[in-house]
Amino acid sequence: MYLDIGNVLNTSPGITEQTLDRLDDRVAIAHDRIEEGREAEEHGYAALNLPQTVDTDEIRSALEPFGTPEAVLTVGIGGSALGAATISDALADQTDVEAHFLDNVDPEDTAALLDSLPLDETVLNVVSRSGTTAETLANFLVVREAMEDAGVDWTEQTFVTTGDEGNLRNLADKHDLPSLRVPDGVPGRFSALSTVGLACGALQGIDIEGVVEGARSEMDKLSGSLEDSPGYAYGAVAYALAERGALTNAMMPYAESLEYFAEWFAQLWAESLGKEGLGQTPARALGATDQHSQLQLYRAGPRDKLVTLVRPREREDIDIPETDLEGLSYLGGAGLGDLLDAEFEATEASLAAEDRPNIRIEVDAVDAHGIGELMYAMEAATVMYGELAGVSTFTQPAVEWGKKAARGLLGGGEFEEADAVADKREFTIE
Amino acid sequence: MYLDIGNVLNTSPGITEQTLDRLDDRVAIAHDRIEEGREAEEHGYAALNLPQTVDTDEIRSALEPFGTPEAVLTVGIGGSALGAATISDALADQTDVEAHFLDNVDPEDTAALLDSLPLDETVLNVVSRSGTTAETLANFLVVREAMEDAGVDWTEQTFVTTGDEGNLRNLADKHDLPSLRVPDGVPGRFSALSTVGLACGALQGIDIEGVVEGARSEMDKLSGSLEDSPGYAYGAVAYALAERGALTNAMMPYAESLEYFAEWFAQLWAESLGKEGLGQTPARALGATDQHSQLQLYRAGPRDKLVTLVRPREREDIDIPETDLEGLSYLGGAGLGDLLDAEFEATEASLAAEDRPNIRIEVDAVDAHGIGELMYAMEAATVMYGELAGVSTFTQPAVEWGKKAARGLLGGGEFEEADAVADKREFTIE
Numbered sequence: 001m002y003l004d005i006g007n008v009l010n011t012s013p014g015i016t017e018q019t020l021d022r023l024d025d026r027v028a029i030a031h032d033r034i035e036e037g038r039e040a041e042e043h044g045y046a047a048l049n050l051p052q053t054v055d056t057d058e059i060r061s062a063l064e065p066f067g068t069p070e071a072v073l074t075v076g077i078g079g080s081a082l083g084a085a086t087i088s089d090a091l092a093d094q095t096d097v098e099a100h101f102l103d104n105v106d107p108e109d110t111a112a113l114l115d116s117l118p119l120d121e122t123v124l125n126v127v128s129r130s131g132t133t134a135e136t137l138a139n140f141l142v143v144r145e146a147m148e149d150a151g152v153d154w155t156e157q158t159f160v161t162t163g164d165e166g167n168l169r170n171l172a173d174k175h176d177l178p179s180l181r182v183p184d185g186v187p188g189r190f191s192a193l194s195t196v197g198l199a200c201g202a203l204q205g206i207d208i209e210g211v212v213e214g215a216r217s218e219m220d221k222l223s224g225s226l227e228d229s230p231g232y233a234y235g236a237v238a239y240a241l242a243e244r245g246a247l248t249n250a251m252m253p254y255a256e257s258l259e260y261f262a263e264w265f266a267q268l269w270a271e272s273l274g275k276e277g278l279g280q281t282p283a284r285a286l287g288a289t290d291q292h293s294q295l296q297l298y299r300a301g302p303r304d305k306l307v308t309l310v311r312p313r314e315r316e317d318i319d320i321p322e323t324d325l326e327g328l329s330y331l332g333g334a335g336l337g338d339l340l341d342a343e344f345e346a347t348e349a350s351l352a353a354e355d356r357p358n359i360r361i362e363v364d365a366v367d368a369h370g371i372g373e374l375m376y377a378m379e380a381a382t383v384m385y386g387e388l389a390g391v392s393t394f395t396q397p398a399v400e401w402g403k404k405a406a407r408g409l410l411g412g413g414e415f416e417e418a419d420a421v422a423d424k425r426e427f428t429i430e
Numbered sequence: 431m432y433l434d435i436g437n438v439l440n441t442s443p444g445i446t447e448q449t450l451d452r453l454d455d456r457v458a459i460a461h462d463r464i465e466e467g468r469e470a471e472e473h474g475y476a477a478l479n480l481p482q483t484v485d486t487d488e489i490r491s492a493l494e495p496f497g498t499p500e501a502v503l504t505v506g507i508g509g510s511a512l513g514a515a516t517i518s519d520a521l522a523d524q525t526d527v528e529a530h531f532l533d534n535v536d537p538e539d540t541a542a543l544l545d546s547l548p549l550d551e552t553v554l555n556v557v558s559r560s561g562t563t564a565e566t567l568a569n570f571l572v573v574r575e576a577m578e579d580a581g582v583d584w585t586e587q588t589f590v591t592t593g594d595e596g597n598l599r600n601l602a603d604k605h606d607l608p609s610l611r612v613p614d615g616v617p618g619r620f621s622a623l624s625t626v627g628l629a630c631g632a633l634q635g636i637d638i639e640g641v642v643e644g645a646r647s648e649m650d651k652l653s654g655s656l657e658d659s660p661g662y663a664y665g666a667v668a669y670a671l672a673e674r675g676a677l678t679n680a681m682m683p684y685a686e687s688l689e690y691f692a693e694w695f696a697q698l699w700a701e702s703l704g705k706e707g708l709g710q711t712p713a714r715a716l717g718a719t720d721q722h723s724q725l726q727l728y729r730a731g732p733r734d735k736l737v738t739l740v741r742p743r744e745r746e747d748i749d750i751p752e753t754d755l756e757g758l759s760y761l762g763g764a765g766l767g768d769l770l771d772a773e774f775e776a777t778e779a780s781l782a783a784e785d786r787p788n789i790r791i792e793v794d795a796v797d798a799h800g801i802g803e804l805m806y807a808m809e810a811a812t813v814m815y816g817e818l819a820g821v822s823t824f825t826q827p828a829v830e831w832g833k834k835a836a837r838g839l840l841g842g843g844e845f846e847e848a849d850a851v852a853d854k855r856e857f858t859i860e
Contacts, residue, residue, distance in 0.1 A: 006855035078722025093538065104719045105773070107748040107766040108523065109686035131755075135718060138761050138769055141751045167755045188722075226859070233859045247732050248678060248711050256539035267723035274727025281678050281727060281735070283713050288565060289534045291832060292508025292618075293697035297704025297711060299828035302677050304734075305711070318537040321571045325561075325597045330842030331568050336537040339568055339840065343535070346835035349851040353831065398729035401783065402721060405776035410769065412760030421779040425436035429656070429663045 001218060001373040002313075003230035004360040005237050007348065011357040012303055013244035015237065020226070023236050023388075028224040030387035031232065035222075044394030046185030047379060050193040051216035051372075053183070056209050059195055059202050062178050063159065069123040071098040072203045073113075075143060076127030076196075077135045078103075078271075079188025080161075082264040083197030083375070084127075087211060088204060089260035090371040097204040102139045110142060119150045123203055124158040127196055129182045131166030134407065161195050187394045189268050192375050207368040214372025222380060231380030234359065238306060239385045241357055242280040246306040249280045250298060253310040254287035254344045257366045258374075261310075262286070265378055271399075272382045275391040280306070287311075288343040295347060299354050307351055307358040310374070311344050314365045431648060431803040432743075433660035434790040435667050437778065441787040442733055443674035445667065450656070453666050458654040460817035461662065465652075474824030476615030477809060480623040481646035481802075483613070486639050489625055489632050492608050493589065499553040501528040502633045503543075505573060506557030506626075507565045508533075508701075509618025510591075512694040513627030513805070514557075517641060518634060519690035520801040527634040532569045540572060549580045553633055554588040557626055559612045561596030564837065591625050617824045619698050622805050637798040644802025652810060661810030664789065668736060669815045671787055672710040676736040679710045680728060683740040684717035684774045687796045688804075691740075692716070695808050701829075702812045705821040710736070717741075718773040725777060729784050737781055737788040740804070741774050742796045 008014055015023075037045025046053075074084055081103040088099040100113060124143060128136045147154040159178040162168035172179040180195035191197055193215050198208045218231055226233035238249060249269065251262045266282035273279040285294050287309065298307055317335035331339070351358045363370035386393030401417055408418025438444050445453075467475025476483075504514055511533040518529040530543060554573060558566045577584040589608040592598035602609040610625035621627055623645050628638045648661055656663040668679060679699065681692045696712035703709040715724050717739065728737050747765035761769070781788045793800035816823030831847055838848025 001860070003859045004856055005859070006857040009855065009857060077719060082723070093542075104686060104716065105766045105770045106684075106686040107770070108746055110766060111746070111748055112523075132757055134758075134761065134769060135722075135773075137753075137755065137758050138750045138766060141753055141755075141761070142748055142766065145751045167758065171755070228859070230859045247734050248713075254536075256534060256536040263723075270724045270727035270731070271722075274731035276730065277732055279727050279731035281711075281713060281731065283678075283711060286534065289507060291829065292565075292701075293512070293693075294700045294704075295832065296826045296828045297700035297709050299704075299831070300706065301700070301704035301709035301711065302707055304677050316538055316541070318541055318572055320568045321575045323567075323571055325567060325571075325601070327562055328564075328567050328597065330837065330840050331564065331571070334840050336535045336540060336568060336572065339564060339836070340535045340537070342836040342839040343565075343832070345839060345851045345854075346832040346847070349835055349847070349854060350828075350832040352854065353847075353850055354828075396726045398726045398780075398784075399721065401729075402725065402773070402776040402780040405779055406769070406772040407760065409772040409775060410760050410764050417776070417779070417783075420783055421775045424775075424779060424782065425439065426434055427436040427439060429433045429435070429658070429660045430431070 001230045001377050002362040003233055005233065007352045008237055008241060008357040008359060011355045013241055013246050014357050015240050019240060023240055024226050026388055027226045027232055027236050027384065030384055031222065031224045033387055034383055041185050043185045044187055044190065047187065047190035048219065048383065050186065051212050051219045051376065054194055054212060056198065056212060059180060059198055062180055063199065063203055065178060066123045066203060068205060069097060069203065070118050070121035071100060072123050072125060072200050073100045073102065073117065073143065074125045074127060074200050075102045075136055075139045077133060078267060079191055080127035080136065080196060082267055083192025084200040086192065086260040086264040086375065087197060087201045087206065087371060090257050090366050091201065091206045091368060092257065094206045095204040099200055099204060105135045105138055110139065114146045119147050120152045122157065124154065125161060125199055126158065126168060127161040128168060129163045129188065131162050131168035137167065161199055189271055190379055192264065210368025211372040214369035215376035218373050218376040218380065231377035232384045234377065235381030235384030236388060237359065238280060238381065239388045241306045245304055246357060247280055248283055248305045250283040250285050250294065250305055250307045252285035252287050252290060252307060254340055255312055255366050258310060259286055261374060268378060268382050271396050272393045273385055273389065273391060278389050278391055287347065288340055291343060291347055299351055299356060307356065308361060309344060309348055309358060310361045312364065312366045312370060313362050431660045431807050432792040433663055435663065437782045438667055438671060438787040438789060441785045443671055443676050444787050445670050449670060453670055454656050456818055457656045457662055457666050457814065460814055461652065461654045463817055464813055471615050473615045474617055474620065477617065477620035478649065478813065481642050481649045481806065484624055484642060486628065486642060489610060489628055492610055493629065493633050495608060496553045496633060498635060499527060499633065500548050500551035501530060502553050502555060502630050503530045503532065503547065503573065504555045504557060504630050505532045505566055505569045507563060508697060509621055510557035510566065510626060512697055513622025514630040516622065516690040516694040516805065517627060517631045517636065517801060520687050520796050521631065521636045521798060522687065524636045525634040529630055529634060535565045535568055540569065544576045549577050550582045552587065554584065555591060555629055556588065556598060557591040558598055559593045559618065561592050561598040567597065591629055619701055620809055622694065640798025641802040644799035645806035648803050648806040648810065661807035662814045664807065665811030665814030666818060667789065668710060668811065669818045671736045675734055676787060677710055678713055678735045680713040680715050680724065680735055680737045682715040682717050682720060682737060684770055685742055685796055688740060689716055691804060698808060698812050701826050702823045703815055703819065703821060708819050708821055717777065718770055721773060721777055729781055729786060737786065738791060739774060739778055739788060740791045742794065742800060743792050744795045
């Protein structure tokens with residue numbers, strides 16, 4: 001992975017080369033702390049070891065009974081879906097097996113999906129470490145019933161990815177379902193390079209080994225200096241910019257195949273760093289499309305943003321046919337990809353010309369190696385940012401309140417949080 | 431449409447009832463200005479008249495030659511695609527005609543789309559007011575060639591939506607293509623309720639008349655007091671919150687069918703209001719999924735956010751089957767929609783409990799009327815916010831720089847902006 005931070009130097013907000021030097025001293029200290037955590041396989045830090053601890057052979061052999069299905073349906077939410085979706089989306093060109101994700105509890109969407117799926121040729125992957133995630137379990141119950149109604153033996157087409165105990169583990173034992181274990185010490189949003197993120201791709205016949213190799217190449221770059229580690233450098237610079245007022249980070253890949261990557265990053269960044277009044281809000285964007293949507297704001301709105309531009313250096317191109325349309329002859333002879341690259345560079349320069357900070361991230365290609373590099377580097381960046389900010393990177397305490405409230409509202413027990421819902425102050429305009 | 435601003439009163443940031451009173455005086459003045467603009471059909475303001483000026487019969491009769499195709503492919507970018515996509519997405523349950531949008535110049539994505547489309551049964555809609563939008567014209571040239579290569583007579587399956595002059599108008603004249611006119615005075619991002627946004631739905635057999643009626647019902651509520659107009663109230667309150675530090679607006683619908691609505695809103699809001707250092711960054715989110723991604727940040731991160739929660743009051747539900755899974759019996763008997771609603775209310779209360787401002791928007795249902803209401807009200811909100819902030823709501827000057835740079839890079843003329851690209855400062859970490 002290539003990281004270019006030239007356009008955050010002396011921008012507004014921005015950092016100086018002196019700031020970089022001072023940051024580098026802090027990176028060295030944080031790196032030592034991270035290495036300690038990795039060596040002890042501490043909660044969270046253990047995720048940074050996945051490129052050497054994950055066993056892709058084990059994943060492939062657990063799933064062997066399913067052969068090559070027509071479709072894989074992953075039922076999971078948040079970190080239980082986004083990593084797998086990112087890999088499947090980035091590498092969709094490697095497979096004919098469709099990947100679907102039930103990561104919401106919208107009844108209309110679920111009904112439409114179940115209608116469209118070939119249920120007798122679909123492998124179901126239910127993912128929840130605890131086995132109690134309300135959305136995931138509710139969806140599982142609905143899908144299971146749909147399979148039964150369609151005369152499909154769900155026990156022949158289902159596997160679970162879960163912890164050592166709980167509902168899903170019991171279910172697997174009872175029905176002799178293939179199962180994968182969520183590794184210890186790996187929070188959901190850091191689980192992309194584990195069984196959680198790789199099983200779907202394995203069933204699709206995607207090169208998950210290549211993804212792990214790509215991740216490993218970035219792991220090998222972790223070091224005590226940001227000048228040697230693109231992941232650490234990204235995290236440290238983003239942190240320094242946030243301290244200087246860039247409270248939003250617009251993640252803008254110039255590749256449709258990286259659209260889910262931006263979603264995945266948004267969870268990783270928001271849920272890990274949004275604590276104690278700190279954090280940086282990820283805004284998901286897509287180049288070149290969002291030049292016609294968000295660029296006006298990025299260039300002329302409040303100076304509260306870092307824009308991160310991501311692209312592959314190589315991609316399959318399509319020639320734009322020659323044309324005699326007025327004023328458009330310049331397009332002929334170029335490819336769509338050339339146009340996209342020109343727009344990428346134009347956007348970058350357009351922000352720089354207004355002293356708006358932006359960072360360029362490139363991979364050689366959106367292939368298995370490239371997506372592995374990107375994902376690992378962003379995980380390392382998140383951990384580094386968290387160390388520098390001094391927050392508890394691997395927890396998500398603010399999510400619990402709402403879970404209790406929702407459960408209470410549905411009659412799942414007495415929770416004072418549910419009472420707070422009833423006390424809502426209304427001021428309605430119709 | 432129902433707007434509930436109870437949860438922005440006395441939050442942090444927040445407003446008081448006294449602020450609302452003072453705001454209301456300014457709304458009255460801004461309303462007079464907007465009414466003047468509407469009466470004179472001034473640029474931009476004219477968009478707020480579309481519910482009474484658009485002619486859906488004309489749209490339907492222009493498209494009559496195409497009958498009911500298998501698919502509609504809209505080639506357009508930004509405002510030329512997002513409005514149509516929002517309506518098609520929201521009302522997908524009304525049709526079997528697939529809607530696709532080529533709104534980027536990613537060669538891999540375009541190739542995959544062209545491979546999957548039944549080109550001989552696909553109607554092509556090329557949308558560009560000027561007829562010179564590089565991305566749109568490049569894509570059109572590629573699609574046209576693909577149709578020719580497939581032995582399809584593209585002139586029989588193509589219509590254009592464009593201005594009175596330019597490349598696309600000339601093309602329509604030359605090949606006798608059906609055409610629709612982009613109305614005067616309506617900027618792209620405000621064109622959802624015109625030919626630009628409605629043609630795709632018309633071909634899909636969607637109830638576009640219902641969309642216009644829904645919009646009209648919100649238009650009829652425009653008045654000199656925010657207490658009578660949900661659209662104005664939303665704009666005025668969002669403006670007041672931004673002034674008080676809520677520089678981000680997380681638009682979070684609790685319905686998959688409104689996912690594109692959040693994208694459309696993001697363009698409208700960012701491009702209209704992001705000027706002269708002002709504006710509010712739209713962050714696109716989706717409930718309940720993003721509770722497992724963004725909620726931690728929204729509840730515990732920087733106090734720089736307004737969260738806007740949107741839902742339908744009614745939807746088709748799916749029962750969650752009864753279960754003996756441990757700790758999950760509370761789900762049985764509820765529907766997926768009940769769970770989604772409980773999560774909506776829990777999220778709202780969870781933010782309120784931390785004094786984080788949030789607004790509730792509801793429509794009776796995500797149907798033609800409901801999406802029309804939502805879109806019109808958000809347009810009115812944008813115009814009101816722009817008036818209060820004193821910005822030039824209907825222009826997008828910061829987008830031009832990049833267009834020139836990209837054109838220069840591709841050899842389309844001499845532009846100093848392209849030279850700036852070559853001067854980029856690099857600081858690369860590999």
